[in-house]
Amino acid sequence: MITVDIFAQQTVLVVGLARSGLAAVRALTAGQATVIAWDDAADRRDAAAAAGASLLPPADMPWNIAAALILSPGIPHTHPEPHPAAQLAQQHDVEIIGDIELLVRAMPSAKIIAITGTNGKSTTTALLGHVLSDAGEEVAVGGNLGIAALDLPVLSHQGFYVLELSSYQLELTPSLACRAACLLNISADHLERHGGMAGYIAAKQRIFNNLRADGLAVIGTDDPTCMGLADSLRSAGRRVCSITGSAAESAVAAAARDHLNVQHGQLQWHHHGSCKAIFDLTKAAALPGEHNAQNAAAVAAIALDLGITAEAIAAGLIGFAGLAHRQERVAVINEIAYINDSKATNADAAARALACYAPIYWIAGGRAKTDGIAPLKSYFERIRHAYLIGEAAADFAASLSATTSYSITGNLADAVHEAHQLAQGEALPGATVLLAPAAASFDQFDSFEARGDQFRGQVKQLAQASRLTTEVRP
Structure with a gap:
């Protein structure tokens, strides 16, 4: 851990106590700062208290003596509108910075x-x-x-x-x-x-x-x-x-x-x-x-x-072995590759995966970003069949060309099952079952990692059931 002593004997406010916020609490406390923290999640507040922070909601924090507000990067301080903690900091002329700034200054x-x-x-x-x-x-x-x-x-x-x-x-x-x-x-x-x-x-x-x-x-x-x-x-x-x-x-x-x-x-x-x-x-x-x-x-x-x-x-x-959820090669079953690219949460990221494979049994959908999959039109010819899930399924279906076959499966489990059945039945050379959603995960999952984990787990079960599996990622 890096000790942050630049605010020793001063009061520092921390709002947002996920991974980076909790680390900031520990680093500031070790540096002899008085830390007052808040998060809407009770378990995170408990972790901050165990690390030495006092707990107060933003409205009750002592803004008049605060040296800085350490704000979680996921909490808006400008657009679309400032979080109440950011508004209070601005009203009291309290500097708003993040955990990386603490490292740089320390x-x-x-x-x-x-x-x-x-x-x-x-x-x-x-x-x-x-x-x-x-x-x-x-x-x-x-x-x-x-x-x-x-x-x-x-x-x-x-x-x-x-x-x-x-x-x-x-x-x-x-x-x-x-x-x-x-x-x-x-x-x-x-x-x-x-x-x-x-x-x-x-x-x-x-x-x-x-x-x-x-x-x-x-x-x-x-x-x-x-x-x-x-x-x-x-x-x-x-x-x-x-x-x-x-x-x-x-x-x-x-x-x-x-x-x-x-x-x-x-x-x-x-x-x-x-x-x-x-x-x-x-x-x-x-x-x-x-x-x-x-x-x-x-x-x-x-x-x-x-x-x-x-x-x-x-x-x-x-x-280099690669990263999970970024074109992660989960398994090869009967010469069909199964690729987890759950991190592809927008069209530009999905395009990078679609460009790498053909023919593709494509699993896509979730909570759509700006423009949906319209920018991917040039890659549609690489898609053997699309399996559409989540909130974006109907909109994605409307964007696919008339020559691209698709199914609205609704959920990931059914999409993986159906893609596996068709890919194995057709056994086309070079075929790939690709999860590259081109959408956020938050309609059905807590994170893109949770979505990718489910895909990986289901594919590994399919691989274990097959006698033709030639590769499974640990």
Whole structure:
């Protein structure tokens, strides 16, 4: 745990006591702050009290003496409307920050590598942590992924904190100063929380605001927003390495700027006018598709800048096992692959999975995001049959082309059963049963993880019942 002593002998308020909020309570209490906390869930309040916090609802908190409000990133402080705690903080001129800001202030010399993006940030964060650790570096991985930042260990001056940061977290971290900062991509998401697309973009690009003097900005250039940001940062004199999961920009990059791209499966580094092949990505079984090629390019860009050799990077990429719920290969039954991509909660994320397989027995639906599955029209020809679930089922059915067959199964269990029966009955070469919902999970599940866990569990039962199973993920 990281002790936060910058508010020693002062009163700090914490609202929201999930993983990051509870970690903040522990870190502040260890640093001799007086912590007053609240969460609507009684079990979370009990955990905070056990960690040393006093409990008061926001309306009863002593705002007149508070040094700061530590707000859970999931609680709105601006749009669509501020939470009552945020309103009270603003009325009393109390600073609103998050747990990542506490880490930054408590450890100003820490070497932080931060990764954000609409899609791919969890895989990229975990992959970078794996590559650096495999190369012998001291590293701790967390933030929005896995371990709360303040629950990470205290590293030496040589160590690296590799943090996945959401747009919500970035808004609450004004002092972030990274050794390397990566923005993978931007597409419409969480727009109601940021007051529209402009607000969402502004939140994401905050990751570059205070780059260290030796800091590197790594930016995916597969979308026009990020490409424009890369050009702006270069014009401002920042060190920038652009990345893409395709062959795009390779000629320009080789001539004029640092860039990593992928051509014919080869990860290539364009640096000072030369081009060097880093790795054959076809050897990385856990990184399928162009989107994962971009993730690998981001990792390589950062690792190379830190002095990691191309050989060590290649070894790390090969050894990466992948993350749960992100194109997780659950099983292969009678040569049919079963893929859990429950994290694909919007159309852009689902497109990255749909592009990797054919023919597809597609399980989709839930609580729809903006535009539903209309942006996926170009992938419909890859779909052998769609199984639609949740609130979005009828709307998704209306969006599918006249030539795409579908069933409205309503729930995930029936969808998996029916997809399995048809896929095994047809036994088409290269076929895949794919859970890539293109929708949030909250209509039927507590989280995308719960949805993916159910898919995995049901597939494993099917695999155990089959004599033709050739692969099951532990």
